[in-house]
Amino acid sequence: MQNASDQSNRGDKNMSRLSATAASMILALLAMPGFAVEQGDRAPAWQGIDFSGAPVEFPALLDGKPTVVVFWATWCSYCKAFMPYLERIQDDYGMDQINILTINAKEDGSGNPAQYIAGLSLDTIAVANGDAIAEAYGVEFIPGLMVISPDGTVAYRRAWTDLPAGERVASFWSRQVRRSLDQLL
Numbered sequence: 001m002q003n004a005s006d007q008s009n010r011g012d013k014n015m016s017r018l019s020a021t022a023a024s025m026i027l028a029l030l031a032m033p034g035f036a037v038e039q040g041d042r043a044p045a046w047q048g049i050d051f052s053g054a055p056v057e058f059p060a061l062l063d064g065k066p067t068v069v070v071f072w073a074t075w076c077s078y079c080k081a082f083m084p085y086l087e088r089i090q091d092d093y094g095m096d097q098i099n100i101l102t103i104n105a106k107e108d109g110s111g112n113p114a115q116y117i118a119g120l121s122l123d124t125i126a127v128a129n130g131d132a133i134a135e136a137y138g139v140e141f142i143p144g145l146m147v148i149s150p151d152g153t154v155a156y157r158r159a160w161t162d163l164p165a166g167e168r169v170a171s172f173w174s175r176q177v178r179r180s181l182d183q184l185l
Contacts, residue, residue, distance in 0.1 A: 036138025039157050043148050044136045048103070048127040051114045056127050058101075059152045066155070066184040067099040068177055071134050071144030074104075074111025077165035079143045085174035087121050093181060095123055103130035106142050145173055147180040156180035 048056045072079040104113040145158035
């Protein structure tokens with residue numbers, strides 16, 4: 001038969017293990033990147049700089065219009081596949097109806113983002129060095145693709161995909177963006 005002192009010591013050891021486990025879990029959660037901004041969430045405000053050095057502020061840039069947001073990088077084959085679809089979206093909806101916001105993020109130093117964005121046939125609000133913005137939105141994978149409503153709410157956020165880069169996935173994303181824009185307009 002065990003005495004009360006032995007049971008108390010065993011209980012203290014169990015509490016210590018439980019406390020250590022809880023502390024480890026809390027530290028792991030704190031070390032994780034911020035939670036992603038999801039559909040229905042208010043898009044965080046931010047200030048950035050475009051490729052000419054001019055300031056860009058969100059949500060002021062919404063200007064009462066739905067805004068397609070693309071976090072992109074020069075190395076991203078998915079981005080390269082999607083950009084022609086983005087150009088067609090802009091052509092079909094018109095600059096008077098929607099904004100296109102491209103945010104360069106997660107560059108690896110191998111490309112020239114300013115040259116890349118200048119080579120597109122887009123009239124876009126193009127933000128340079130958008131890593132902090134991508135982090136605030138919880139963008140882990142490029143392209144990060146969203147549609148923000150005129151009131152600043154995320155109306156659409158692209159889900160992760162295992163489809164290979166190319167026309168099939170770019171067309172799929174284009175349909176989703178168009179569906180979201182149609183609901184907002």
